[in-house]
Amino acid sequence: MISGGHFTYFITIFLMIAGLFLVIARGNLIKKLIGLGIFQTSVYLLYIAPGKLVGGTAPILSPEFTIYSNPLPHVLILTAIVVGVATLALGLALVVRIREAYDTIEEDEILAVDSAHETEVQTT
Amino acid sequence: MTIATHLPALQVVIPLVAAPLTVLLRGRHLPYFISLAASWIALVIALLLWQQVNAHGTISYAIGKWPAPWGIEYRVDQLTAFMLVLVSGIAALVLPYSRASIKNEVPPQQHYLFYTMFSLCLTGLLGISITGDAFNIFVFLEISSLSTYVLIALGRNRRALIASYQYLIMGTIGATFIVIGIGLLYLMTGSLNLADIGRRLAQVQGTRPVLAALAFLTVGISLKLALFPLHQWLPDAYAHAPSAVSSFLAATATKVAVYVLIRFYFSVFDASQVLSQLPMQEMMLILALAGMFAASAIAIYQTDLKRLFAYSSVAQIGYIILGLSFNSPTGLTATVVHLFNHGVTKGAIFMLLGAVTLVMGGSTMARIQGLGHRMPLVSFGIVLCGLSLIGVPGTVGFISKWYLLLAAIEQGQGWLVFLILLSSLLAVVYVWRFVEAAYFREPRKDIDADTRVPWSMGLPSGLLVIACIYFGLDTSFTVGSSVKIAELLFGGMR
Amino acid sequence: MRNDLILRVIAKLLIPFILLFALYVQFHGDFGPGGGFQAGVILAASVIFYALIYGLDDAIKVVPEPLVESMMALGVLIYAGVGYAGLLLGGNFLDYFVLDPNPVHGQHRGIFWVEVGVAITVSGVMLKIFYMFAARGKSDD
Numbered sequence: 001m002i003s004g005g006h007f008t009y010f011i012t013i014f015l016m017i018a019g020l021f022l023v024i025a026r027g028n029l030i031k032k033l034i035g036l037g038i039f040q041t042s043v044y045l046l047y048i049a050p051g052k053l054v055g056g057t058a059p060i061l062s063p064e065f066t067i068y069s070n071p072l073p074h075v076l077i078l079t080a081i082v083v084g085v086a087t088l089a090l091g092l093a094l095v096v097r098i099r100e101a102y103d104t105i106e107e108d109e110i111l112a113v114d115s116a117h118e119t120e121v122q123t124t
Numbered sequence: 125m126t127i128a129t130h131l132p133a134l135q136v137v138i139p140l141v142a143a144p145l146t147v148l149l150r151g152r153h154l155p156y157f158i159s160l161a162a163s164w165i166a167l168v169i170a171l172l173l174w175q176q177v178n179a180h181g182t183i184s185y186a187i188g189k190w191p192a193p194w195g196i197e198y199r200v201d202q203l204t205a206f207m208l209v210l211v212s213g214i215a216a217l218v219l220p221y222s223r224a225s226i227k228n229e230v231p232p233q234q235h236y237l238f239y240t241m242f243s244l245c246l247t248g249l250l251g252i253s254i255t256g257d258a259f260n261i262f263v264f265l266e267i268s269s270l271s272t273y274v275l276i277a278l279g280r281n282r283r284a285l286i287a288s289y290q291y292l293i294m295g296t297i298g299a300t301f302i303v304i305g306i307g308l309l310y311l312m313t314g315s316l317n318l319a320d321i322g323r324r325l326a327q328v329q330g331t332r333p334v335l336a337a338l339a340f341l342t343v344g345i346s347l348k349l350a351l352f353p354l355h356q357w358l359p360d361a362y363a364h365a366p367s368a369v370s371s372f373l374a375a376t377a378t379k380v381a382v383y384v385l386i387r388f389y390f391s392v393f394d395a396s397q398v399l400s401q402l403p404m405q406e407m408m409l410i411l412a413l414a415g416m417f418a419a420s421a422i423a424i425y426q427t428d429l430k431r432l433f434a435y436s437s438v439a440q441i442g443y444i445i446l447g448l449s450f451n452s453p454t455g456l457t458a459t460v461v462h463l464f465n466h467g468v469t470k471g472a473i474f475m476l477l478g479a480v481t482l483v484m485g486g487s488t489m490a491r492i493q494g495l496g497h498r499m500p501l502v503s504f505g506i507v508l509c510g511l512s513l514i515g516v517p518g519t520v521g522f523i524s525k526w527y528l529l530l531a532a533i534e535q536g537q538g539w540l541v542f543l544i545l546l547s548s549l550l551a552v553v554y555v556w557r558f559v560e561a562a563y564f565r566e567p568r569k570d571i572d573a574d575t576r577v578p579w580s581m582g583l584p585s586g587l588l589v590i591a592c593i594y595f596g597l598d599t600s601f602t603v604g605s606s607v608k609i610a611e612l613l614f615g616g617m618r
Numbered sequence: 619m620r621n622d623l624i625l626r627v628i629a630k631l632l633i634p635f636i637l638l639f640a641l642y643v644q645f646h647g648d649f650g651p652g653g654g655f656q657a658g659v660i661l662a663a664s665v666i667f668y669a670l671i672y673g674l675d676d677a678i679k680v681v682p683e684p685l686v687e688s689m690m691a692l693g694v695l696i697y698a699g700v701g702y703a704g705l706l707l708g709g710n711f712l713d714y715f716v717l718d719p720n721p722v723h724g725q726h727r728g729i730f731w732v733e734v735g736v737a738i739t740v741s742g743v744m745l746k747i748f749y750m751f752a753a754r755g756k757s758d759d
């Protein structure tokens with residue numbers, strides 16, 4: 001059922017869907033960020049797994065080896081990981097500020113507070 | 125020879141270096157002047173590049189002297205130069221405006237951070253326009269997006285935090301979809317250079333990963349450009365961000381995303397193959413029409429002016445994508461022309477709304493009663509820009525609508541002509557709401573509008589409003605460039 | 619009190635080795651897993667470790683806040699400086715070939731300084747994030 005060569009792709013898709021599900025279905029702001037992290041991790045796998053060639057060694061030139069794994073995906077994913085870390089840090093900082101401003105980090109409670117406030121603000 | 129050949133790199137690097145300099149040299153005045161100098165130099169470079177491209181054709185610059193398919197290549201063609209002039213021009217006008225505006229809206233100890241993030245956002249947007257490498261587009265996209273999230277969160281209302289968080293979640297999902305698309309393209313072609321991928325795709329056209337890559341890229345870019353069902357982040361973000369941020373973003377961020385879409389569709393996926401294999405044309409047509417009508421209708425019911433014009437932005441983006449869905453040179457001309465025209469119009473409107481916020485303390489319908497008497501010039505400016513949104517002849521909006529109607533008539537779609545005119549009527553309704561509140565009501569007694577709008581805010585807004593009218597009368601720059609760009613892209617230029 | 623003592627002693631023994639490991643990872647990025655980002659994170663981790671054991675105030679005495687903010691900016695400027703050096707020496711932006719008469723050595727030099735810039739920025743950013751989050755909690759009580 002799971003053919004050997006496509007194993008990594010199935011894991012990638014599973015992580016992608018799991019991450020997206022968390023972002024959409026969970027109301028807690030931090031759980032959304034965790035879902036986002038899982039979603040981004042699946043992308044790393046999508047890039048790196050095909051880069052490893054069967055029988056390939058680490059991409060450092062040496063006279064004993066002729067097949068090397070592709071180093072380019074690793075460099076790309078390093079950049080993507082850094083971007084993911086920055087996004088996570090920014091998201092968490094926003095959650096801390098939201099907690100201080102609203103006293104809660106559940107999305108539905110925040111929406112309720114905002115819509116109640118909105119009807120007051122509309123008339124001023 | 126020395127500086128002129130390195131202009132493409134300097135275009136991106138000078139704003140990039142301005143950002144850490146403002147962090148190191150923070151103080152009361154230095155951050156502002158450093159960012160101002162960087163953005164004005166960036167505008168000069170963009171204009172020089174535009175001249176060079178029109179005289180000599182596409183410019184190619186290899187970063188690090190690694191030649192094109194292996195190294196990162198900065199590729200400046202007419203479309204790129206057009207976007208560079210738009211983005212750097214808006215930035216050069218918004219920065220002088222922002223000094224007085226953020227004194228009112230952002231706490232003083234965060235001012236230098238505002239300028240840092242602004243320079244980074246400018247770097248990101250310029251980098252997206254100029255680079256010819258797919259993954260580099262993603263990197264610059266994330267640079268501009270992350271700095272945008274910070275800029276939005278600087279708004280003084282606590283709802284700005286929620287708006288920024290929501291934009292962060294949706295924007296990161298969009299960027300990750302784009303990266304998945306780029307990854308699938310890399311897997312199928314083995315290259316990251318846009319022109320090279322375009323050439324190599326000819327051998328693997330129609331295979332499933334390529335179609336999947338197209339799908340992921342389209343959805344990811346649509347999230348960034350706020351195409352109809354994926355627009356939820358835009359109204360909150362534009363309404364609660366500081367006014368200078370709203371004017372910069374409304375004028376540039378979504379336009380650069382449209383540029384990325386055009387670049388991928390025409391220079392990577394050959395336009396005819398892609399748009400005929402999947403029902404892209406019909407889908408874009410339906411979503412564009414839905415955006416035009418739904419967003420205009422929602423705009424009519426808004427009570428806050430910034431939210432109203434934010435929904436109007438979603439509707440105008442519908443027009444831009446409508447032009448793209450025609451798959452004809454006239455349609456593409458309409459799209460590219462509206463990128464510039466809408467940028468100028470919305471930039472002007474949000475700058476004027478920032479002046480309103482400064483004087484009246486807010487921009488809700490309740491507060492702006494009688495604005496015509498209190499702030500006559502500002503109200504007149506907003507009315508002029510509103511006329512441009514409707515598409516009255518003599519304003520830039522008319523030029524874009526004209527080309528859209530031409531494209532629809534060319535393809536024999538009479539019902540589309542009717543729909544475009546009908547949505548313009550909806551725009552009349554929401555502009556009339558402003559006119560009625562500003563000119564036909566008495567000003568409130570309890571708000572004292574004593575603050576004067578300083579020159580640093582008045583002059584840039586005035587210039588943009590004048591540009592709104594000027595480019596509607598003298599269209600040699602906008603339409604001339606757009607027609608040339610449409611011909612080149614449809615001629616198979618990479 | 620006695621548990622605290624064990625933690626403090628072990629921390630004092632371990633932190634120099636963590637710092638040394640960070641430098642190792644930094645300079646061996648050419649030949650094995652490593653490079654600027656990883657080294658910067660390990661460097662920041664050692665200071666965060668110190669802050670966890672000895673308290674945030676002591677860590678701020680060792681690595682003061684203005685220094686951390688300057689580190690963030692300095693690393694980016696070093697990276698851009700290497701790029702400009704390539705411009706000034708006659709090549710393109712970020713051109714490493716011209717940094718040395720022998721182009722291969724030029725690549726070595728360019729990558730070395732670029733990674734140093736990255737490590738400084740990354741450790742600065744990680745420390746700044748930690749300081750901001752940790753200081754937030756303190757102001758609550």
